[in-house]
Amino acid sequence: MTKKNIDWGSLGFVYQPTDYSVSAMYKDGKWSDLELTADHTCHMSECACVLQYAQTVFEGLKAYTTPDGRTVTFRPDLNAQRMIDSAERLGIPPVPEEMFMEALDLLVANNLDWVPPYGSGATMYVRPFIYGSGPMISVAPAEEFEFRMICMPVGPYFKGGIKPLVLKISDFDRAAPHGTGDIKAGLNYAMSFHAHEVAHNEGFAENMFLDAGTRTCVEETGGANFLFVTKDGKIVTPKSKSNSILPSITRRSLMVVAKDLLGMDIEQREVPIAEVPEFAECGLCGTAAVIAPVGKINDHGKEICFPSGMDEMGPVLKKLYDTLTGIQMGTIEGPEGWIHEIK
Ligand code: PLP
Ligand code: COI
Secondary structure (H helix, E strand, O other): OOOOOOOHHHOOOOOOOOOOEEEEEEEOOEEOOOEEEOOOOOOOOOOEHHHHHOOEEEOOEEEEEOOOOOEEEEOHHHHHHHHHHHHHHOOOOOOOHHHHHHHHHHHHHOOHHHOOOOOOOOEEEEEEEEEEOOEOOOOOOOOOEEEEEEEEEEOOOOOOOOOOEEEEEOOOOOOOOOOOOOOOEHHHHHHHHHHHHHHHHOOOOEEEOEOOOOOOEEOEOOOOEEEEEOOOOOEEEEOOOOOOOOOOHHHHHHHHHHHHHOOOOEEEEOOEHHHHHHOOEEEEEEOOOEEEEEEEEEEOOEEEEOOOOOOOOOHHHHHHHHHHHHHHOOOOOOOOOOEEEOO
C-alpha cells in the first residue's frame, strides 16, 4: 500500500473520484452481486424515477486510520439500518445489512491508498446511495434501481475548521411535520438549497430550522443535529414535535459517550427557541460536521450570543469532541461493537 500523494491537510469537503466505486443493480425483484467499478459515471434512462421524482436515499459515514495503521469505520451497522428505514419510506428495495457491510469492506479495502493517514486532519468519507434508475412517468416507484457506494478523502465540512459558526433562524422549513425529515432522502437536501443560499448570501454559515408546524422549537440544520450545554453542564438535544429530525448517529453516540463514559447528565426533549439564549454552549453534530461549535444565532435581527464566544469550542463540547474522535480513531476504547475494522 502506498498512500496517494495528496496534501491531506488542505482538503475541503469536495468530491474526488478514487480508484473504485461499488455497485449493484436491482432488477426483476432482486439485487445483483456487488461489483467493483472504475467507471465513475452512472448510466440510466432519461426517464429514470430519480430524475423525474427524486427517488433516492443516501448515507454518510467515515473510514479512519488508527495510530497503529489499521483502517476502521464507526458504527456502520447503524448506517445500514438507517438506509433500510429511508428506502422503505420511498418505495426503494432496501439493501440488507450484510450486503451493505460487504460493500463497505470491498470499497474501502480497494481504496486504502486514499484513506488519509492518522493525524493528517483528513478522513475518508463514504457515501452509499440507492436511486430509481428505471423509467417511470406516472407517479410511482421505479422497478429498477442502482445501489452505489463511493468514497473520497475529505477535510473539514465547515471552512475555517473548528471556529465557531454564526447561524440564522430560517424563514423556510426543512421538512414537513410527519414527512421525510427523519430519513435521509435526497429530496430533503434539495429542499434546503434555497434556504442555504439565502443564509449564505446574508453571511451566515448555516440555517437553524424550527419545527415546521409551529415554528417554536429547534429542529436541526440542513446537515447536522444540534447539541446544547446548560449552564450547569447538562447536554440537551432537541426532540422533534413532529418526527422531522434525522436520527443522527453522531448525536446518538455522543449521548452515550456523555452519559456512560463522561458521567454527564443528558436530556432529549423539545427545545423552545425562547430557551436557546439560556444555554452555555451550542454545537452541530454529524458525520461530516463531527462537532462544529456555534458562537451566535441570529433570530430575525436579534443576536443570541453563547458565553463560549467566537474564538473556540466551549469546554464541554471540546471534551465530547476529543472523546468521540478518540474512539473513532482508535485511541480511546469505546463501547463494544462501535468500531468495524476493514480487513
Ligand atoms: N441531520 C441531517 C439532516 C443530516 O444530513 C445529517 C448527516 O448525516 C445529520 C443530521 C447527522 O447524522 P449522522 O451523525 O448520522 O451523520
Ligand atoms: C453527513 O454528515 O454524512 C451528511 O450526509 C451531511 C451532508 C450535509 C454532508
